[in-house]
Amino acid sequence: MRCEVVAIGTELLLGQIVDTNSSWLGEQLALAGIDSHFQTKVGDNHGRIVASLRLALSRSDAVIVCGGLGPTQDDITREAIAEVMGVSLVRHPEIGDRIRARFEARGRRMPENNLRQADVPTGASIIAEMPGTAPGLVCPVGAQVIYAVPGVPYELKEMFEGTILADLRRRAGLRWVIRSRVLRTWGESESGLAETLGGRIEELDRLGNPTLAFLASGIEGIKVRVTAKAADAEAAEALLAEEEAGLRERLGDLVFAVDDDNMEATIVALLGARGLRIALAEAVTGGLMSARLSAVPGSERVLAGAVTVPNEDAAEAIGASGGIGGATAASALAQAARARFAADIGLANAVAQSADEEARGTTHLGLATATGARSEMVHLPGDRTRVRQYAVISLLNLLRLDLLGETGADGRPACR
């Protein structure tokens, strides 16, 4: 089973919008075990859209067309599909009523051109999900099929997950259910992870199910994706759970989150579970750490406060007298933030202390608790932006490991 993606819109060719829809669809198709060999972008031009659809049908069994389903004169995907099908458009009054009802529900009058969206190629059926005003279409072309979806990402996703994927699987005769799970890791390179997992990777290569893939996500670490195939969803989830347990045993603390969770959500959850509150002092990261933590819903219960310290005066203003550079300053800033906001933990970063340190990209991290403060030095590569982002994730990970250490072998709490 092969399925191509054709994205419609002159604004895509002009670079005014980056086509993320095709990327998302490509990932979903791959996860479902459906081959996708070509993705095409074409402008709002009838002849070229028709040619692109015919070409795609000459190479693939199915085509997903994104965009060009709106109400304006530029939106000509419906007409192009009708030409490829060799049929004419017919207006569906009940779709028109649904569109009109959408506008009325928002207290707005429907411009008449919206009824163009109720024009459907003869023989095509409407996709049940309709989160916006443009209906999606399933358009049979002999034994092949064209799916038409709006270019609005959330509308497209709902239609793909609700209707198109199941229809593709049925056509492909796929009886398997495929599920995947992502373990997010930080602190180890791809080759390091491969070494750690060594034997298991070879076993999985031999078994063929589940499968394992490493996906780099920049300075936010490396994702380990497990994909399992089974007769039903329950069996696939069971395979995933078993594999996750085995991987976690091997990877240990390297795993910081699952699927769409991120480092800051993990930190907020860990602090919440332990009833701990944290305060920040940021000389290098200038508020980035605070911005990330405060973005997590519920973070106001664990984030006591944060301060950006661009210079020595700012450090003094919160009660740290040792400036903003070096290891001692990092510890002092962490202690000052902890004291100022009456928190359980103080977390800080300080800039390089000398030209030599600066050349090596040195950043000092500080962690203060009731029992004292300590610092750690990291060397971060890249320009200002990259160093700042790297410092944030490094420091959050340091805190995570420290919080996990609270239930460590010696039983002593690390962050009290």
Place this chain on the structure above:
Amino acid sequence: MRCEVVAIGTELLLGQIVDTNSSWLGEQLALAGIDSHFQTKVGDNHGRIVASLRLALSRSDAVIVCGGLGPTQDDITREAIAEVMGVSLVRHPEIGDRIRARFEARGRRMPENNLRQADVPTGASIIAEMPGTAPGLVCPVGAQVIYAVPGVPYELKEMFEGTILADLRRRAGLRWVIRSRVLRTWGESESGLAETLGGRIEELDRLGNPTLAFLASGIEGIKVRVTAKAADAEAAEALLAEEEAGLRERLGDLVFAVDDDNMEATIVALLGARGLRIALAEAVTGGLMSARLSAVPGSERVLAGAVTVPNEDAAEAIGASGGIGGATAASALAQAARARFAADIGLANAVAQSADEEARGTTHLGLATATGARSEMVHLPGDRTRVRQYAVISLLNLLRLDLLGETGADGRPACR
């Protein structure tokens, strides 16, 4: 002159990487007046790359191929182009030497497979710019041409701007020079801008040069792009300068920056020019404002300090006793931040004060100077993330207008 873009890489089809190269190239081609009707993504498969190149050459005069020029066995763009040209690959020893020298300069040993990058289709020439280890290629196919560039964005950009654009223009017989400039605006909708510029838009439509385009950039405002065509660069820049002056006269304070500059860089420059220092207190934006300002080089001279106040205790810790909700709190937080960090200006935001306010997306903004404090109320749409981002840009813009007001009609400084 038509030029297509073909992006190579299975990782693009699998959605592991979003293809931003094609979007960037599409924009550059459009700015240069070169038509680009199709963009294709294809995987690392010899037959399908060859087919895509042949198809592109059947529809266009030139093709830019991105990716697949690296040293690994997956990198087969060179071989595919050679097949399309009907020639074989020949190794260029001097390119091999350059690649080896790159590795040596970094103190690393060159893996032998890197020499594959010195294999060039017979008759192709090397692009002069070589920022990485993979050379770019200009490959004539009869009267047509294929340009091959690496998939690494900055390498591709350097080669396009240094060699490919000029070669395309020469082939197209374009004698005009095209230059563009972007005026970034905030505070007015696209239709509002169109109304403000009304007469001028009609004039430019009639004249045809320069041209005007509105580009939305989300909550960061709307860009007004002016594109001018002239016999040489100097004349084009003169046209731009004249049009910019006219637009600024009509748009006034709506324009906050030019080209790649952003709101925070404008604020840092305004503060620096006036010798003013600012302090922040963020209840809604949780460090985002500080993160943006502190990202600007030189900001440590104007940013006195910033504090995130997630709750009432944090507000008290910096000396503001009125909590973090409502108009009075916003003013008090601004004053407390100003006092705490001994700054000239205090800038703050406070959360909604009641359930009713919250339902309307109310955020309170506060501004404090030596002469007192004032607050402003805004209603921001969307979810938590969107409200936070909207609050940042709204508050920065409020400050910008206030700073500009310093040289206002009545001559009284607004921020002292």
